[in-house]
Amino acid sequence: MQPTIRDIAKKVNRSITTVSRALHDYDDVSPETKELVRQAAKEMGYVANKQAQLLRQQHTDTIGFILPTFGPRFSDPFFSEFLAGIGNAAAEHAYDLLVSTCPPGEHEMDTYERFVQSQRVDGFIIVRTRVDDQRILYLDSQGFPFVAFGRVPGLEHISYIDENSEHGMRLIVDHLVKLGHRRFACIAPSLNMTFATHRMKGLKEGLAAHGIQMRPECVLTGDLTEKGGYERSLELIGLAERPTAIVACNDLMAIGAIRAIQDSGLTVGRDISVTGFDDIPISEYVQPSLTTVSQPIYQIGRSACEMLVDFLNDNGSGRKQILLEPALVVRHSTGIPIS
Amino acid sequence: MQPTIRDIAKKVNRSITTVSRALHDYDDVSPETKELVRQAAKEMGYVANKQAQLLRQQHTDTIGFILPTFGPRFSDPFFSEFLAGIGNAAAEHAYDLLVSTCPPGEHEMDTYERFVQSQRVDGFIIVRTRVDDQRILYLDSQGFPFVAFGRVPGLEHISYIDENSEHGMRLIVDHLVKLGHRRFACIAPSLNMTFATHRMKGLKEGLAAHGIQMRPECVLTGDLTEKGGYERSLELIGLAERPTAIVACNDLMAIGAIRAIQDSGLTVGRDISVTGFDDIPISEYVQPSLTTVSQPIYQIGRSACEMLVDFLNDNGSGRKQILLEPALVVRHSTGIPIS
DNA sequence: AGTATAACCCAAAACGTTTTGGATTTCAAG
């Protein structure tokens, strides 16, 4: 059984008040008493009961993060890196991280409501914002603290960190156009994710700037997995007027695309160029290595967490919106089109 | 401000005792009162304050999981899938998941001690067991509930779930030998991870069964990342008597190996065959696709969590050791050696 | 001597629950 503050009090012959205050270094406790208490606490292996402490203090020192898990084979490296970021930042600021998993839709909001109403967490980190994002609408309406990775249209006041996907996509387009590409295709995620809208906007505007337009049958939507990228790419390859460049909206789908092209007997970077987005570590190792746009996912996780912690402590000073500039990473999945 | 049980009591003109008991469906509350209370609770949007509830009940309904994060670019798909497994299982049993991140070594034990002593979690899930695993030694000595993914030598009594890596490796060896391979090399993880010892044992015994022995310079240790696999493979390729098969102890390193072979101007599956271990989703999509051993990571996460929950509820009946049989997945990174 | 100040200490309340150990009422049986 863990010793309590009461046990220490008994041992050192002081009141529990004094013990508590000694441990918290209040200055109405004599140095000798403080030393005495600290000594005893250490000897007895005392560690404060967090539940009790937090109940009294009326906050939780924990931040919530709900993983939007899609299928059972949920293995997007994006998330483990992001999680590492918030986890480490949280640990540094003595916050705990309460993680829940929940597929988007249906019971998702129940999970959020349960967490805020039962006062289990002080704030949330929201990832992959959506267009009509119920999670954010709800938290915002409740005045519950959160920071989002991703903007959400129509809600400019919320705290977010995001990368400038429009710009990232323009970098990709410029790169491909410079290589000589004119026939573009694209594999987009479902457009209710805001990052998808930004990437598509950047893509279309980038192309428009060069007087290029994608034909409607050339833009398909995939589910962000390799499998999705693979299947959509086969469709694109089968098109009468075959595209020379497939712009995938994330690396995983791009990797699927590479594979589809190879399975069709074509060569990536010659017959068809492929680009990704995210620069997950593996994209350097696939063959050919993937031209993509890098975003510092770990760092974004860290920053998101730190923004939230700042907010919880200072009650909301500090910068609330951050937009990161991405960088193009040219590798070998893109080349001069042969046709 | 969330309403409390006291507010409900006032509203329905009963004591807080009765309200509490009504909400918990005790049978010393009249049906009418129950209905009344429930109605009021719903109207007022009452949700129990979890901190208070748990303080009183002297447990936490949360399980702890500490992610052993190596570098900042921590993006092992293994972990996101495993996490999804425990997360979903925990949610189903109304447990929360407290996740912390901590690089192995140094302060790792502090993190564990803090969690158990501050009574923040009811039990732990431990992943990637090590040979002298301080975490397990500590938890076991404290009688603190946990289940491990991975056995640990000398501690047969602990609750664990593991897959039969020895067998998995023997499947790989048999497959390669049947193809005609005799010159094997291997990229092992640090041998203080128990899964590494099992896999190496399986590998060596499998080879021995065919009268094959690996030369010492042919077994190198990598850090489980693509990068590590790539670098170690370059060394192996540079060897005077070049191996015809590189057995990597996980998929990520295998993917690095594939890349290294290709960068050296050789072809995978002809000049050198490569095998992985884990069957992460991407291994189906690299080129050539990876021959590997599949283990149901998501399911293992689920089971580990369920074992722990069972233990916490029943106080320890039920099966405590599970060993899963892996399956060989033959793809295109292995073939008949040409030499 | 009286009083103000500083230094140190503590009892009790509070946080929001659950549980303990009855108390009261009702009603049927004796």
Next chain:
DNA sequence: CTTGAAATCCAAAACGTTTTGGGTTATACT
């Protein structure tokens, strides 16, 4: 009418902290 049991209810204690609102003593100053 008394008794016992069943059906309802509740005051208070408890969980382990932190905070409030003081109290006591010693010292220094007028």
